Amino acid sequence: MDRPSRKVIILSENVGRFLLRGESYLSRSGFVLMAGGSGRDILDLAARERPVAAVLGYDLKDVSGDEICRRLKRTLDPPPAVLVVGPASPPEAALRCSLAGCDEYLFSPVEPGALLTRLSSYLGIRFRVHPRRPLVVPVSHGRILREFLGHTRDLSEGGALIESILKPGAGRRLVLRVYPDDLEALELRAVVLRVEPSRERDQNLLGVQFFPPPPPARARLRDLLSGRI
Template sequence: MQLDEGSRNPIRVVVVSEEILERLRPFPSLLRRANVRFLLAYSGSEALTLAGASDPALLLLDYALPVLRADEVCRELKASPKLSGIPVVIVGPAFPPEFELSCRKAGCAAYLPTPVEISALAPLLARLLGLPNREESRLPVLLSVTYGMVISQSLGRSRDLSLAGIQVRSLTRFQKGFCVNLRFSLGEEAPVTALGEIVRVMPTEEGDYDVGIRFVGLPAETRTRL
């Protein structure tokens, strides 16, 4: 396993199909915590070649790869003493069920039916790479809004966090366009503080609100922690 210069985190090499990589791009914070380096495989045979040459932590493959299907890639991988320990996640059709059965018989770690949701893929990726997945549990967020001389504070909870912003579930109906001061903890000693602009407020069926907040002028130190 490679080490990232200047970082204690090992570089985790992941062989991935192009379509799956596109679904992961909206979650850059998860990928940064994993310290992932992706190697694109455009065919099943290329996935096998990359697996043999790069010692990857994981393979993320579409079922219908050219040359070799993902279940065939998995079967050959598991037959190799050197490569058999590499987990393989396959994304493929829900029907017919024989597709999934073939992949599981080949030894895949997971089979996700299409259309795959990032809400299913992200926690699976975190688990297989040995990461704490922040998207699995909502973290408390303190929101402060100043109205003239009055400071209004509200406690919300979030599970969607990236460098661009944060989505918070709150009982308070905030106004779009307002600026808010945010304070939340990521498990470190000092909480994260940030300035944000409310860009979206949507009522939920439970009677509260999903509040979309865009970070404004995020300091470099805070960006690193996220």
């Protein structure tokens, strides 16, 4: 059976606060969020709306999260992605959800960015915890011998898009040095997530993710992004 034209995400009210940060992002991506206060409410909503995903608290008023997941997976075609937020202990809760077919079990309280990142992966969209700013600065790489890598197209606290003639493979770890104007280089450790051709001839676009930098480097990166340096 085909789903309705609108893409619905159902969530239980006891986890709604974790998605407040991403509600506008999900709406812009074409999704509608609908909440239910109890297990029966969620099942009734699911029967009417046939959601693409459900985000549930494990402890509902009447039916446990694992049982809701089991019913959603059995009664809807195609079945929605189901993420459950629940306690770390006892471990039986996570096990019951796994046996019921839940796609993810996240310990409560879950960090909102982590929940949105995992949910987005099942929706086929990309959620960035840190928004990127268009910013062009030169970048080199190398631990001892430094080689010019290219220029950033955009930059954030979490990563960058770099235009480069080089083509390192996805998964390659790099020690980057970002040069804001004529100031001392900012060193950041990163991993290459993707490589794709640039519109410019013989150039590549490297999507890199930064590893968490030490506090002084993070402070300088924030200053760079805010225009203070």
